[in-house]
Amino acid sequence: MTFVQFIDCKTENVEQLDRLMDDWVEATQGKRTATHSMVGQDRSDSTHVVEIVEFPSYEEAMKNSQLPETDRIFQELVAVCEETPTFTDLDVVRDDQLNKLVVSRFFEEVINANNLDAADGLCTSDYREHDPGLSSYDLDLAQAKQENSEIIAAFNPRITVESLIAEGDLVACRMTYQGRHTGTYKGLEPTGREFAGTAHATFRCQGGKIAEAWWNWDDLGVLRQLGAVEV
Template sequence: MTFVQVIDCRTGSVGELNRLMDEWVRATEGKRTATHSIVGQDRTDSAHVVEIVEFPSHEEAVKNARLPETDRIFRELVAACDEAPTITDLDVLRDEQLNKIVVRAFFEEVANNRNFDAADALCLPDYREHDPSLPSGEIGLEESKAANRELHAALEPVVTIESLIEEGELVSARYSFKGRHVGALWGMEPTGREFSATGQATFRCQGGRIAESWWNNDYLGVARQLGLGGR
């Protein structure tokens, strides 16, 4: 279970706290077990600073606390505070990166269930799609739906998400896909051959919907497997 420590401080030396954090990051390189750290300053009380540190588990947090570098930096942090900081230990009950949800739904509904009109609810009306394999390099929502219909009718691809990474409004997807060439595509008649390939896409989300996407699929590898020699 993911574990989080919340360190609540009062200090008139926010710059010193930042310096100590930078020093801790350098000193614990290759040793620390913390995976994510956020430092926030109260907008209504500039002396109130909160640090949130994430660990894979409580056991990993204990290992991190036992590092000599962590102990030294923490003692210096306490000295930089106006009063002793408080620490709250939290077992994470839910951890949902909400933009991942809409991206996963896009792959499931549009790519695998072939419900192309589901894109109307998952994407913004002014959605833009970027793909170097497209003649124009960029298309809108209706053009994207039409392109997907053509591609799926010809190749019947099934997509497997290998990983999703979210940072802010961006979600990066690494995936694999396989299918069979059953319809005319790229000016070629169907070969009936099976294929498998990989791809990567980055999505920009806004308000719980997809605003923009960038795609890179190994269509050259697909074409070679189909005996087309290239696209």
């Protein structure tokens, strides 16, 4: 279970506290078990600073606290604070990364369910698609739906999402795909052959919808499997 620790500090010397965080990151390189660190400053009280540190589990957090580097930095932290920092320990019982959810729905409802109209509810009205395999590297939603419908009709692809990573308004996806060439596409007559490959995509989300997407497929690998090009 993911574990999060909130460290509340009161200090007039926020810059020194920030430097201590940098020192800790450098000193614990290759040793720390923390996976994510964030520092926030209270808008209504500039001396109130909260550090949020994420760990894979409580046990991993305890390993981190036992590092001599962690103890040294904490003692220096206490010295720059007006009062002893307080700790809030939280077991994460729910973690919804909402941008990842909308991207997952896009794969299942639009591509795997072969329902391109579902993209209307999952993408913004000014959605832009960037894919070197399409007619332009900058397509609007209507044109992207049209061109992708031809691909889906010809190749019947199914995508498996292997991993999703979210940061800010971006979601990066690593995926595998498979399909069968059953329809004509850009003059390439159906071969009936199965194919498989790997791909990456990055999505920019806005207001709970997908506003932009960049796609990269192993097009050459697919053409080789279909016998359209020689190895």
